[in-house]
Amino acid sequence: QVRLVESGGGLVQAGGSLRLSCVASGNIFSIVALAWYRQAPGKQREMVANITSGGTTNYADSVKGRFTIFRGDAKNTHYLQMNSLGPEDTAIYYCNAPLVRLRAGIGSSSLGYDYWGQGTQVTVSS
Numbered sequence: 001q002v003r004l005v006e007s008g009g010g011l012v013q014a015g016g017s018l019r020l021s022c023v024a025s026g027n028i029f030s031i032v033a034l035a036w037y038r039q040a041p042g043k044q045r046e047m048v049a050n051i052t053s054g055g056t057t058n059y060a061d062s063v064k065g066r067f068t069i070f071r072g073d074a075k076n077t078h079y080l081q082m083n084s085l086g087p088e089d090t091a092i093y094y095c096n097a098p099l100v101r102l103r104a105g106i107g108s109s110s111l112g113y114d115y116w117g118q119g120t121q122v123t124v125s126s
Contacts, residue, residue, distance in 0.1 A: 004115055005117055006095045007020070020080040020120060021079055023074075024095075028100055034051055035051075036094070040090060045094070049080060091122060
């Protein structure tokens with residue numbers, strides 16, 4: 001029903017920047033909330049940032065002041081702007097939509113939960 005596709009990962013030197021994109025497609029009426037997670041080798045997946053449809057954002061302490069999550073002008077597109085990257089930011093970054101309002105016929109909708117993208121690799125060299 002919902003597909004999330006991330007892009008924008010790559011190799012960058014410490015101190016550099018990357019912008020990740022997450023494009024959602026499918027039977028979507030609206031994305032109620034969207035989050036970025038990351039998973040480094042040998043570590044658990046952790047939430048990096050999230051945003052609600054109302055624009056409220058939250059960030060992990062480790063990225064506050066460096067990362068910004070925001071909605072794009074294109075429908076169902078979100079971004080994660082990452083500045084001042086360090087080797088500790090090296091991970092696979094995943095887009096997650098924990099709550100999506102789905103189209104369910106004329107004038108009606110339903111809720112869908114917990115959709116994930118395939119991930120995009122971010123590698124920061126020192």
